[in-house]
Amino acid sequence: MNSVDDLCDLIRAILADTSAPADVDIEPQTALLVSGLLDSLTIMRIATRIEETAGVAFPESEVVAANFRTPQTLWALVETLRAEKSAVTR
Amino acid sequence: MTLDRLLTDTAGLHPGRPALSDGSTALTYSELDHEVADVAAALIAHGVRRGDHVGVLAPKGADAVRAIHAALRAGAVAAPLDPTDPAERVERMAHTAGLGFLVVAGPVPAGFVDRSAPLGHGLRLAVAHGHTPARTPDGGYMLFTSGSTGWPKGVLLSHENVLHFVRWTVEEFGVGPDDRIGSQAALTFDLSTFDLFAAAMTGACAVLLPDVLKNFPRDVVTWLAEERISLFYAVPTLYQSLLRGGIETTPLPRLRVLAFAGEAFPVGPLERYVRLFPHSRFYNLYGPTETNVCTFERIPWNWTAAEPLSIGHALPGLRVELVDENGVAGPEGEIAVSGPAVFRGYLQDGVLRPRLATITCGKERLTAYLTGDLGVRDAEGRIHLRGRRDHQVKRRGHRIELGDIESVVQELPAVRACAAVWRPDIVDGGEIWLHLVCDDAEPEAVVRAVHEALPRRMAPDHVVVTAELPLTNRGKIDREALASTAT
Known part of the structure; x- marks a missing residue:
């Protein structure tokens, strides 16, 4: 996963498997929390898929509304987690 | 009033x-x-x-x-x-x-x-x-x-109907104008009648959890602290999620009443709560939407997971009886509720249809609502739930209560949550599928532990280890969804 657009693809694919309305398009600035788009199951799936595809651990302390507001805020977190990881391994 | x-x-x-x-x-x-x-x-x-x-x-x-x-x-x-x-x-x-x-x-x-x-x-x-x-x-x-x-x-x-429950909560919990009631349940869910009307009855503040936070346990814990919530009424699934959201490391000195209803609270996590809040009161409330809360048990401060959890006694002013198939009250049977909490009826196609049965208690005949839940009374007269009438399944000649499988599996150390569902659609005669979420354990080891813990006649035909169980819009485990998952 290399960009916020890849992350939007990932969220779109997960939502396609849920009962979320099909007409919602996921853009970097789409508000993910206002319309009840993400239930707790979907949130966990997104966190798990990010761990698998971005190669970072998604700590439970980061599963907070502020990080899931938009794909952009979530992408900012992924970049932070990656930076922390490379700082540790270095 | x-x-x-x-x-x-x-x-x-x-x-x-x-x-x-x-x-x-x-x-x-x-x-x-x-x-x-x-x-x-x-x-x-x-x-x-x-x-x-x-x-x-x-x-x-x-x-x-x-x-x-x-x-x-x-x-x-x-x-x-x-x-x-x-x-x-x-x-x-x-x-x-x-x-x-x-x-x-x-x-x-x-x-x-x-x-x-x-x-x-x-x-x-x-x-x-x-x-x-x-x-x-x-x-x-x-x-x-x-x-x-x-x-x-x-x-x-x-x-x-609504006031009967609300008055009781006000008296039993001692709700007053200094209280702040944390309201997390949807307004469509009967739990919210406490939030809105116990506040309105006493001058307490109804503090609504912003919807955007409700699926983030860590945010809910922060909200409980920042809003200085003193009374909280929620489903056990939500309480359990707060254990993962850091409630054990967040001081909540104001939280004095923790009430729950809607499903069984697994005893292990409940014991963690009782230890965590030694000076707070815990209530297990029971009742379908049709009667709202009709029984309650206050959980003693020194309660441990070794003791069975009951739903207690009837609310004052209500009769709760356990009746057999003929509506005759006895020490065990279907839970029947009579009194001022019983709803007026269902609305179907705009027409009111009362749904009441006549039950017999000794020489007395009462009009009651039959809940579909099964219960048994212990020596102290407290009622213990024994599952749903329609959650009893018959497999290969054995009558099995799906809730019994869940209580055994729930006590395995690695199991965070589980649900046993009946799948009549898989093979003739039906199968029991167990869905479970486990904490950082090898799925194979957990499946082995499940089979070691259960008697053979209760063993699930299939175990599905998953990241999270689906929830209904009331925040309870969605058993219907699990029972229709793709094979």
């Missing part, structure tokens, strides 16, 4: 105290009372009459609460609806409940026409079109069956 009088009386006694807060709007009792009066006047001006059924289709927040109080003040039956439900479901619910009017914040569902009647606060009034509205001259409150099988039915409650 009626539900709408509570707010007016309290506004007279405590005009300046905080009444309602949703994270963006905060109102005193005087402010809320005036705004409710304005909305009620607008409803009446646009044609709402005493006894009409008025739906409130708005996100949980100050606007929805204001509209519910206003519908009650207009003498109507108030019916909270959930705008995140699929449109078709909302339309069916509105139709079956005979809603003549709908207060909407967003789009108007089919079957209603927008009156372009602004009610203030971004709300508008829509009028039924194409179906005959129902009327209940005494007014009341409408909730819905969960409708996990089939479409939801309207559950018509009288003012007294």
